[in-house]
Amino acid sequence: MEIETHDSVVVPGKNLVKVSFKLGTESYTVDAVQGDTVVDQLVSMKEESMKILKEFITKHNVPDHVPDESVSDEGDEDDAVKCPVKPKKTKI
Numbered sequence: 001m002e003i004e005t006h007d008s009v010v011v012p013g014k015n016l017v018k019v020s021f022k023l024g025t026e027s028y029t030v031d032a033v034q035g036d037t038v039v040d041q042l043v044s045m046k047e048e049s050m051k052i053l054k055e056f057i058t059k060h061n062v063p064d065h066v067p068d069e070s071v072s073d074e075g076d077e078d079d080a081v082k083c084p085v086k087p088k089k090t091k092i
Contacts, residue, residue, distance in 0.1 A: 017041035
């Protein structure tokens, strides 16, 4: 059995790679325009997709409210009920 592979199929001026994806409610489309081979267009598409993903994460990863832990920790010490610790009984 013989298998032929072509490492680079050059198709100038033709976009062979296009992807559409959704992040939450936002839709994105990436059309690979750089490169004459499928591999080059896949690399271009991956780079563009990663840029979009990074921007999306940066935009949506900002916390709305960050509690002030130092204030909440001080109040917990006074209000906490301390339970006595019973010593373990040992058998002789």
